[in-house]
Amino acid sequence: MSKKLTKxxxxxxxxxxxxxxxxxxxxxxxxxxxxxIKPYGYAIWEKMQAELxxxxxxxxxxxxxxxxxxxKSFFSKEASxxxxxxxxxxxVTHYRLKNDETGKGIVVDESAKLEEELIVRPTSETIxxxxxxNWVQSYRDLPLLINQWANVVRWEMRxxxxxxxxxxxxxxxxxxxxxxxxxxxxxxxxxxxxxxxAEDFMAIPIIKGVKTENERFAGALETFTIEALMQDGKALQxxxxxxLGQNFAKAFDVKFATKEGGLDYVWATSWGVTTRLIGxxxxxxxxxxxxxxxxxxxxFQVVIVPIYKNEExxxxxxxxxxxxxxxxxxxxxxxxxxxxxxxxxxxxxxxxELKGVPVRLAMGPxxxxxxxxxxxxxxxxxxxxxxxxxxxxxxxxxxxEIQENLFARAKSFRDSHVTExxxxxxxxxxxxxxxxxxxxxxxxxxxxxxxxxELTKATLRCIPLNSKEEVGTCVYSGKVSNRRVLFAKAY
Amino acid sequence: MSKKLTKxxxxxxxxxxxxxxxxxxxxxxxxxxxxxIKPYGYAIWEKMQAELxxxxxxxxxxxxxxxxxxxKSFFSKEASxxxxxxxxxxxVTHYRLKNDETGKGIVVDESAKLEEELIVRPTSETIxxxxxxNWVQSYRDLPLLINQWANVVRWEMRxxxxxxxxxxxxxxxxxxxxxxxxxxxxxxxxxxxxxxxAEDFMAIPIIKGVKTENERFAGALETFTIEALMQDGKALQxxxxxxLGQNFAKAFDVKFATKEGGLDYVWATSWGVTTRLIGxxxxxxxxxxxxxxxxxxxxFQVVIVPIYKNEExxxxxxxxxxxxxxxxxxxxxxxxxxxxxxxxxxxxxxxxELKGVPVRLAMGPxxxxxxxxxxxxxxxxxxxxxxxxxxxxxxxxxxxEIQENLFARAKSFRDSHVTExxxxxxxxxxxxxxxxxxxxxxxxxxxxxxxxxELTKATLRCIPLNSKEEVGTCVYSGKVSNRRVLFAKAY
Numbered sequence: 001m002s003k004k005l006t007k008x009x010x011x012x013x014x015x016x017x018x019x020x021x022x023x024x025x026x027x028x029x030x031x032x033x034x035x036x037i038k039p040y041g042y043a044i045w046e047k048m049q050a051e052l053x054x055x056x057x058x059x060x061x062x063x064x065x066x067x068x069x070x071x072k073s074f075f076s077k078e079a080s081x082x083x084x085x086x087x088x089x090x091x092v093t094h095y096r097l098k099n100d101e102t103g104k105g106i107v108v109d110e111s112a113k114l115e116e117e118l119i120v121r122p123t124s125e126t127i128x129x130x131x132x133x134n135w136v137q138s139y140r141d142l143p144l145l146i147n148q149w150a151n152v153v154r155w156e157m158r159x160x161x162x163x164x165x166x167x168x169x170x171x172x173x174x175x176x177x178x179x180x181x182x183x184x185x186x187x188x189x190x191x192x193x194x195x196x197x198a199e200d201f202m203a204i205p206i207i208k209g210v211k212t213e214n215e216r217f218a219g220a221l222e223t224f225t226i227e228a229l230m231q232d233g234k235a236l237q238x239x240x241x242x243x244l245g246q247n248f249a250k251a252f253d254v255k256f257a258t259k260e261g262g263l264d265y266v267w268a269t270s271w272g273v274t275t276r277l278i279g280x281x282x283x284x285x286x287x288x289x290x291x292x293x294x295x296x297x298x299x300f301q302v303v304i305v306p307i308y309k310n311e312e313x314x315x316x317x318x319x320x321x322x323x324x325x326x327x328x329x330x331x332x333x334x335x336x337x338x339x340x341x342x343x344x345x346x347x348x349x350x351x352x353e354l355k356g357v358p359v360r361l362a363m364g365p366x367x368x369x370x371x372x373x374x375x376x377x378x379x380x381x382x383x384x385x386x387x388x389x390x391x392x393x394x395x396x397x398x399x400x401e402i403q404e405n406l407f408a409r410a411k412s413f414r415d416s417h418v419t420e421x422x423x424x425x426x427x428x429x430x431x432x433x434x435x436x437x438x439x440x441x442x443x444x445x446x447x448x449x450x451x452x453x454e455l456t457k458a459t460l461r462c463i464p465l466n467s468k469e470e471v472g473t474c475v476y477s478g479k480v481s482n483r484r485v486l487f488a489k490a491y
Numbered sequence: 492m493s494k495k496l497t498k499x500x501x502x503x504x505x506x507x508x509x510x511x512x513x514x515x516x517x518x519x520x521x522x523x524x525x526x527x528i529k530p531y532g533y534a535i536w537e538k539m540q541a542e543l544x545x546x547x548x549x550x551x552x553x554x555x556x557x558x559x560x561x562x563k564s565f566f567s568k569e570a571s572x573x574x575x576x577x578x579x580x581x582x583v584t585h586y587r588l589k590n591d592e593t594g595k596g597i598v599v600d601e602s603a604k605l606e607e608e609l610i611v612r613p614t615s616e617t618i619x620x621x622x623x624x625n626w627v628q629s630y631r632d633l634p635l636l637i638n639q640w641a642n643v644v645r646w647e648m649r650x651x652x653x654x655x656x657x658x659x660x661x662x663x664x665x666x667x668x669x670x671x672x673x674x675x676x677x678x679x680x681x682x683x684x685x686x687x688x689a690e691d692f693m694a695i696p697i698i699k700g701v702k703t704e705n706e707r708f709a710g711a712l713e714t715f716t717i718e719a720l721m722q723d724g725k726a727l728q729x730x731x732x733x734x735l736g737q738n739f740a741k742a743f744d745v746k747f748a749t750k751e752g753g754l755d756y757v758w759a760t761s762w763g764v765t766t767r768l769i770g771x772x773x774x775x776x777x778x779x780x781x782x783x784x785x786x787x788x789x790x791f792q793v794v795i796v797p798i799y800k801n802e803e804x805x806x807x808x809x810x811x812x813x814x815x816x817x818x819x820x821x822x823x824x825x826x827x828x829x830x831x832x833x834x835x836x837x838x839x840x841x842x843x844e845l846k847g848v849p850v851r852l853a854m855g856p857x858x859x860x861x862x863x864x865x866x867x868x869x870x871x872x873x874x875x876x877x878x879x880x881x882x883x884x885x886x887x888x889x890x891x892e893i894q895e896n897l898f899a900r901a902k903s904f905r906d907s908h909v910t911e912x913x914x915x916x917x918x919x920x921x922x923x924x925x926x927x928x929x930x931x932x933x934x935x936x937x938x939x940x941x942x943x944x945e946l947t948k949a950t951l952r953c954i955p956l957n958s959k960e961e962v963g964t965c966v967y968s969g970k971v972s973n974r975r976v977l978f979a980k981a982y
Contacts, residue, residue, distance in 0.1 A: 030565070030621050031558045031609065039553035039637065046554065062530035063537065067522045068611075068642055068658050069581070072588065074521070076597050086588040090560070091599050092611065093584045095646040097563065097577040105567050108582050108608055117599055118522065120559075120583065120611070130521050140833060146530065151559055151642065155586040167559050342631060 005354075007288050012232040016283060020161045023291045023355050025278065033159035033166030037275070040355060041162075043299035044278055045169065049149065051201050051296075052171060052273070055193050061145045061173060066127050068151075069118035074126040078251040084218025088155040090120040090166075120153040125219065125244075125270055128174045129252040136176060136266055138257045143186070144176040162279035163236075163491050170274035176249075176266045178256065183267035184222075187243040190271040191224035194239035202277065203294040203403055204228045204284050205411040206238060207437070207486065209462025214446045217270075221245040227461045227486070229414045230283040233435020235461050235488035238280050241271035279491070284410050285379075291356030292378055294406050295399040300336040302328060302395060303357045305348045307364035314339065317363050324361075324373075327392045333399065353378065358402050359395060379405050420484065427475050427487070431458055437488045441481035443474035452476050458487040496845075498779050503723040507774060511652045514782045514846050516769065524650035524657030528766065531846065532653075534790035535769055536660065540640065542692050542787075543662060543764070546684050552636045552664060557618050559642075560609035565617040569742040575709020579646040581611040581657075611644040616710065616735075616761055619665045620743040627667060627757055629748045634677070635667040653770035654727075654982050661765035664732075667740075667757045669747065674758035675713075678734040681762040682715035685730035693768065694785040694894055695719045695775050696902040697729060698928070698977065700953025705937045708761075712736040718952045718977070720905045721774040724926020726952050726979035729771050732762035770982070775901050776870075782847030783869055785897050786890040791827040793819060793886060794848045796839045798855035805830065808854050815852075815864075818883045824890065844869065849893050850886060870896050911975065918966050918978070922949055928979045932972035934965035943967050949978040 005022065006014045020026055025041030028034075037045065053063070069092060075082045096112035099105070121127065128146075135141060153167050173190060177183040191208060198204045211223040220242035228238045249255070249265035258264050285292040295301045304321050308314040318339060325335045336357075338348055345362065352360055362374040373391060376383040379402050386394055417436025421427045430438055442448060442460065449460045452475075467483045474481050496513065497505045511517055516532030519525075528536065544554070560583060566573045587603035590596070612618065619637075626632060644658050664681060668674040682699060689695045702714040711733035719729045740746070740756035749755050776783040786792045795812050799805040809830055816826045827848075829839055836853065843851055853865040864882060867874040870893050877885055908927025912918045921929055933939060933951065940951045943966075958974045965972050 027622075027625075029558045030562055030618065031560050034558035034560060036558065036622050037556040039555045042555045043553070045556075062534070064530045064533045065528040065536075065660065067520045067525035067527065068644065069522045069525060071521055072597060072599075075588065082588075082597060086590075086597060089586065089588050090583045090609070091585040091588065092581045093599070094582040095580065097566065097573075097580050097582065097610070099577075106563060106573060106577060108563075108584070118581070119588070127521065131518075131527050134518075153559065169556065 005288060005290065008231065015288070016279075017161065019282060019286060019290060025282075025291075026161045028161070031166075033156055035161050035165050035167075037169075040299060041278060044281070044293070044297055045275060047297045047299065048197075048201070048277060049171075052193075052197055053149075055197060056147050056171075056173065059145075059189060059193060061147045061175075063149065064146050065148060065150070066124050066131065068121055070121050070124070070127045072117045072119055074130060075119060077126065078219050078247060080218050080247075082218075085122045085154070089122055090153045090155055092118040092120065121150070122152055122154045123270075123272075124148065124150070124152075124172055125174065125248055126252070129248040129254060129268070132174075132176055132266070133252050133254045136254055136256050139178045139259045142176055142178045142256060142266065143182065145173075145186075146175065147171055147173040160279075162282070163276055165275075168275045170272050172272040173270060175269045176254070177269075178258065178264075178267070180245075180267055183245075183269050184243050187222065187224055187241045187269040187271065190241040190269070191226070194226050194241065194271070194273060197273075198226055198228065198238055199407065201294065201296045202281055202284070203296070203406040203410060204238065204280060205407060205414050207462065207464055208466070209464040209486065211240075211462060212446070212449055212460050212485075214449050215460060217242045219244060219247050221247070225462050227437075227488075228280055228284065229417055229436060229488075230280070230491065231413065232283070233417060233489070235437065235486075235490040236276075236280050236283070237461070237490065238277060239271070239273040242269060244268035244270060285406050286356065289381065290354035292406065293356035293358060295358045295403045298334070298356065298358050300334045300357060301399055302333055302335045302359045302361060303348075303352045304335065304337045304361045304363065305345050305352075306337075306339055307345045307362055309365075313365050314341075316368060317365070320368060321363060324388070324391060328395060331392055331396055333392075333395060349376075353381075359398055361395075377402055379409075418486070421475060422472070424475050427452075427458075428456055431456055431487075431489065435489070437461065437486045439484045439486055440475040441472035441483075442485045443477045443479035443481055445477075448474060448476050452487065456487075458489050461486045461488050461490060496779060496781065499722065506779070507770075508652065510773060510777060510781060516773075516782075517652045519652070522657070524647055526652050526656050526658075528660075531790060532769060535772070535784070535788055536766060538788045538790065539688075539692070539768060540662075543684075543688055544640075546688060547638050547662075547664065550636075550680060550684060552638045552666075554640065555637050556639060556641070557615050557622065559612055561612050561615070561618045563608045563610055565621060566610060568617065569710050569738055571709050571738075573709075576613045576645070580613055581644045581646055583609040583611065612641070613643055613645045614761075614763075615639065615641070615643075615663055616665065616739055617743070620739040620745060620759075623665075623667055623757070624743050624745045627745055627747050630669045630750045633667055633669045633747060633757065634673065635665075636677075637666065638662055638664040651770075653773070654767055656766075659766045661763050663763040664761060666760045667745070668760075669749065669755075669758070671736075671758055674736075674760050675734050678713065678715055678732045678760040678762065681732040681760070682717070685717050685732065685762070685764060688764075689717055689719065689729055690898065692785065692787045693772055693775070694787070694897040694901060695729065695771060696898060696905050698953065698955055699957070700955040700977065702731070702953060703937070703940055703951050703976075705940050706951060708733045710735060710738050712738070716953050718928075718979075719771055719775065720908055720927060720979075721771070721982065722904070723774070724908060724980070726928065726977075726981040727767075727771050727774070728952070728981065729768060730762070730764040733760060735759035735761060776897050777847065780872065781845035783897065784847035784849060786849045786894045789825070789847065789849050791825045791848060792890055793824055793826045793850045793852060794839075794843045795826065795828045795852045795854065796836050796843075797828075797830055798836045798853055800856075804856050805832075807859060808856070811859060812854060815879070815882060819886060822883055822887055824883075824886060840867075844872075850889055852886075868893055870900075909977070912966060913963070915966050918943075918949075919947055922947055922978075922980065926980070928952065928977045930975045930977055931966040932963035932974075933976045934968045934970035934972055936968075939965060939967050943978065947978075949980050952977045952979050952981060
């Protein structure tokens, strides 16, 4: 397979699809809309999981596991929830196959029909709150701070690898609290955890905000979101944290004896991020040569390629590389040495460029003699020869620099793509010509929000938390507004 | 809820069920046969996962993720495989719910019927081999050494928490090789990895063996098993590694260009362990006071309980405990300090005994004065007062000693419950009165194996790898036999 990618400027969407396949991240499976996450893609997810899991535990959360299936009737208990999810559910109706008596092969055994259909979880609020009912009696049982790593299924009609798939992997936090304030604080805390993860590990600058009523999670009173901007000027919702009020507690009758001796419904939050983050990672940093991975999430941060003419040279280089690798690993740097004799150095260079390995080291006989090594950084594609003497500290600093550079580059792009507009003409023009976030006044109604979406395909991404009060008029209706909100076309 | 458990000698099965619930490991959910794994139980699974994952990676494996659903037709492709799994499959037939027009609430939308039904994976050989077909062209693409951490569904009729549940968590390794020898070696290697994990981490002595044709995995040429013995004398299959020959490669047409220029089918293995291991862990070590956890898998190895009469005392003890905890953590020991003022020390002692924490430390004002601390070990329930001076090294050694003691205790029990018998009368008597493994001659036929099971409920657990040649006559048929095999009643 050719490693050559379509250029982003030619067809961004095609570039993305090709890159996911060629960099060995994921592929479509035999099941419509479901992907196979290949080892290299999964290794990125494992890195993400490890960091997030650490952050969740540091903030007092524990992991647990709840059933894959949810009784159909549970979905009816929270009215807005069912509206949000019923349309895209995989439904289990039978529990047995059999050999067809007329020789047609394997068929569903009609005698094994379930009394009540089971839904493959699209999210777990309902089954979890049905469980919490038995766990919470008193304020002493609160808070419950629980997270689940799981797969979920949503029957999406149009799917794209990582970005929108019928099955995806995620984590879903579900917490229960004694007070309104504590639950709200928890939702905000996890919003902040997601922000730190996106910025410090994914090197993706994000905008923190809240969703409008129209874009809120089905069943939430407030949805906190982190919004990222992709290179093609489209926004991507990278994580959400929901303040659920007492909606699920009421739907599943979860009451607790308060400290004061009363009885009250429990306050709830839920929050999640998914394998879609891998799509965001790709689309934020990568270039026409392939993937560009931030060192903090790269499956391996450094690859070393030997350049040799004969076995003796290879052996000499390998001996030196083993020594260097040991030193690099000792300071926590992950290293891969590719000494395969089946592929040429040029092929390997292209391969690791495509796979976004942050730093590539190449060593030939001349380097061995000069006690030097060639260092290539993936973010800028720049190369230089450095002395072996300072290699470890050089690489350590370089990885830090690459991580920071990727963030700075993405932030500069993002900042230059937030455009204030004051008329609807301008709105449409910026959206079509420049893209990115459009900062505009909005009258606060769902009606206007929907109308703008209908006319432009832009959605109201969020009301930024840091937006300042400012008197203005709605870009569409002309009605009064007291702050700007962000619109964009979005993934 | 009372912490008092039914005694094992009274009703082992009841003891187990109560212990799983009371120690907060798991509980039944609203979905028949599916469990909720509670945080404490899940923390044990996380410990197991971490060690196994490390061992898999050290032996060259990578993780990946394959779809939850498998097209029904895939199951027909490998004949014995479908026989093994068709009877217990959850079947997805529809992909949408809707509001019933006659007001009956949410119903399945009949217009959203799938053309081909999807099966919730009971195991992933079929979907994975359908994928490998595209990954393997040449011997250069081999071996593929891939593992998946996932949930699977098997519609079991009789379920028990951890031991047999309709959904369980597991890992499934699926490897592809160029030669018979290499694949067989891989299956044996993973058999050894499971053995080391069971013995070194779970402290469960196991017997390594192979399954008879009758008990083999559906589609395997050889199934390697590790068999453990529970305290009630019943065996438990703790992990299996399968040599699949070319069966799946043929079923899914996975051929490769050999080094020699030919074309051949790929050789395969698969291997897995599940959350059932938690059941094995419980039933091997625990006692009438509750869970007993080996230090190498305990969510926390040490709990510290303060004993105080007033806040001033608590503050003094806490200051000292924080110092000690820091020292313990510095040498890699996990510590929990339970300074809750809502529960009395006696309550906490019972709680951590029930939860099997390996070492409990208790500190009161007298201890503080004497620079001493009370140390209680969970395995023997013995207590002693030791000087604070040597605490860290004392606890470190004690944890090692507990780990070894649990293994030695279980091994001594197991060894005394392998009984050689030479007549069928003896066979039945030992099975009923003593239990455990019965070492007996067998004529090698499935017919005899099935007959013995029918008459005694004992299954042929394995042909031990270390069994020596020995001339004898089959305990049931009287026919000639050249080695003993192991029978037992089993979970």
